[in-house]
Structure formats: structure tokens, C-alpha cells
Amino acid sequence: MSKKISTRRARTKQRRLSPDDRRKEFVAKATEFFAEEGFGGGTRALARRLGVTQPLLYRYFPSKDDLIKEVYRTVYLEPFGDGWEKLLGDRTRPLPERLKEFYDAYTGVIFSRKWLRIYFYSGLKGLEINRSYVGIVRDKILSRIIRECRHAAGLPAQSKPSAAELEMVWVFHSGIFYYGVRKFIYEAPVLESKEQMISDAVDAFLAGFASVFGAKEEARKAVVKETV
Amino acid sequence: MSKKISTRRARTKQRRLSPDDRRKEFVAKATEFFAEEGFGGGTRALARRLGVTQPLLYRYFPSKDDLIKEVYRTVYLEPFGDGWEKLLGDRTRPLPERLKEFYDAYTGVIFSRKWLRIYFYSGLKGLEINRSYVGIVRDKILSRIIRECRHAAGLPAQSKPSAAELEMVWVFHSGIFYYGVRKFIYEAPVLESKEQMISDAVDAFLAGFASVFGAKEEARKAVVKETV
DNA sequence: TTAATTAGTGATCGGACGATAAACAACCGT
């Protein structure tokens, strides 16, 4: 049980990976481990899963907290490329198509047991990185979606989305997001076809957005202004 | 620091509550404690917050786990009255009004830091009680909403909602739910008026539901059946 | 081959944890 043959370099009796690869392997496996056990999981259990002894972790990471910070980094920084903003803003294609393609891609990255659990564990800790992630989603994705919706609905372009618009897009976005939560965290039965879920959600959202903000929006805004 | 005057029975120097009240007080305070610290929080810190010593907890609860189970029960069983089903099904009132009133009431119960955090901590543990809660929401609330939507849209009544309908209502429901998560767990800025958020979400949902399932639904169902 | 360097292990420390037992203090019926 204590002797394992090396995965690579099979000729030597003892395994020996390059320091950098070893580090990355540790972080990757630690991510899976903490996703399952939570960040209260012990370093001994983690080391056992890595096939090494516990003190070795402290050669690669000064403390458990530092290891956890690296886990955060890999999880949170993994998904965001800049391709998504361009995709959403490509007005040569119809908006429903862009939204569906974006959410197919976005959920393809974040809909996994690992990602979602780490996300919630860190969220419950109230970590800075979690809040900044929420801010990025709002500024890079949701604001862009609103701009495109306004354009598609023939509404005048505004630099800043209104709070009500932003909230509505949050509700839409969160609804899709929670499909993954139900599937991978609650392990509840969900509609088999993620694509259909997204497609329906996008269609319903666009119809709803037009219905709420299309005609009466200007009137309501005026009313709100009067009351202030 | 170790001597506190009794909250009731002020004439005696030492506090002494009835055993049942004491128990309830412990469970209530423990709920707040675990909501903040997670269930990994220590019994010593909990006892300190209660103003008693740690072994006393073990006179009222056989183990920490039993205490936690009582916390679950109070949190999960607190909200559900049967008034909500009746409210949703009251066809003498317009559906948007019913939905808005229901979600105002429902979120009035679950939108608190305490409730939401306990909910997610137990969800991440994969507890039975959490899954059964999700099942209750689906069967008692979402199914009912679908029935009312079908009726309001003039669609034929069906005994069971389709998977796609159910999913769409889940997305709607989750969108509203996540408003509370953003506010109380991420502590992110949200639209000040919860009522407006709900109102917009309901209006958008109903417009979207009609648009997706209103006219073309029968046609799409036929297509799906052909491909199966 | 050998010396220096690096990767990995065994043993262990102080502290926090859940839980228990025995001593003590407050209450109640008599």
C-alpha cells in the first residue's frame, strides 16, 4: 500500500516528477479533494489521495491556506476568455442565436461538480475572489447582454443599464446557472437536454424583456422619477 | 464575564430556564451560529456564544450531529404552510397577482442570511432533507404554477407537467431564488425593491411561457415524438 | 566515483476537537 510504481519514468523504482508538474498535479488533485470534502478536509487525507505523505505538501506550499488559494485561482480564472464578449456583441448574427451559443459555452465550462462546489464553498466563506467574480459576470456578460437586448428591441442605446434591467438579466442568468446547481450539487433530476433548457430560457427571456421593457418602460421610468 | 443575570426571573442571581425553553433557545442560537461558521464550527465556540460551558450541550443533545439535525428541522420545516398552494390555485384572482403575492410571501420567509446559508451548507453535504425539500418545491409549488399557467393560457389541462415546462418554471423560480443568494450570501448589490424584481420576473415569465408554449408547443411536441 | 543538492519520509509538537465523568450549585417537595 505504501509503495506505488511511478506513473511516468517507469524505469526507476521511485517516482520523480519535475517540480512544476508535481505542483500542478497537487493543485489539480487538491481541487477535486476540496470540492468533495470542503476546505475543512484534512491535509493527511489529501496527501493519502495524492499517494504521498502529508509533510511533503509543506515542501510545495507554505501552508494549507496557500494551497487553497491556488485552488481558487485555477477554478476562478479557468473559464474566462475574452471570446465571449465578442461573441455576445457580434451583431451580424441574431441575438437569440448568440445568447444560446454563449450559454452553451459558458455552462460547458462551469457546469461540473468540481467547479460548482468550489464556487459555493468559497462563496460561503465570503471570499474576495468570489465577489470579484460576481462583479466580472455583471460587467462583462450581463451588461453586454442588456446592451444587445436594447439594440435588438429597437430601444435607444444607453451607456449604463438601468437597475431594473440589470436585475432582470440577473434573474435570467441565475435561472440558467441554477440548472447546474440542481444537477451537480443537489443531484436532482433535470431536463436531459441542457440545450433545450437554454433555448427555452433564452426565448422566454427575450419575449419577457420585450414585454416588460418594450413599450411601457419609458412611461414607468417617468413615473418613478416623479415619485423621487 | 462568567456571571450573567437571568433574562427572566430577575429576582434570582442565577438564570434557570425551563428545560424546554432552554432547548429551544439552544437550537435557535445554534442555527445562527452554524449559519455563520458552517457545521464545522466547534462546540466550544458555540457554548461560548450561548453563555454556558461546552459540556452542557451534551445534557440537551446526545451529540453534535443530533443538534445539527434539530437545526435542519427548524430551518426546513419552518416555512411550509399549506396556505401557499391554495393561494396559487385561487382562480378568482388573476394569475400574475397570485404569483407575485406568493413570491413576496415565500421570499419573505427564505430570504435571510440564516436560512440561505444553512440551506447551502446542508446542500453541499448532500443531505437527504435537502433533496426532499427540492422535491417538495417541485411538487407543491412548481407543478401547481404550471397548471395555472396552462389554464391561464387556455391550454388543455394535463395531469402531469411536461419536462420542458417543469424546467422552464425551475429556471424562473431559481432566478428569483438567486436574488436572495446574491443579496445575503454574496452580499452583492441588488435591486433595492424586491417587489419590483418579483413583479418584473413574473411578468417576463408569463410572457415567455406563453411565447414558448403558447402556439408552437403542440407542433414541437409532435416533432419530438417523431424523433423518438 | 563522489560530493552537493533536492525530493520525500518518519516522528513528533502544541492545540483544537467531540465527548465523558465526577463534583458542585440551584431548585423543589416535604
Add this chain to the structure above:
DNA sequence: ACGGTTGTTTATCGTCCGATCACTAATTAA
């Protein structure tokens, strides 16, 4: 006033945790 009952504390046990140190084994450079 008193003795039994019950609520509460003090002291402690065994275990697990994060972290450190001294040591061995593997690798590299000369």
C-alpha cells in the same frame, strides 16, 4: 430545615489537525 432531583461546571480523555524537524533516498554536477 432538609434530602433528593436536576441543571451546570471543572477537569480530563483520546483523537485528529496543521505544522516542523531531523533524517533517508534519489538525482545531478564534477
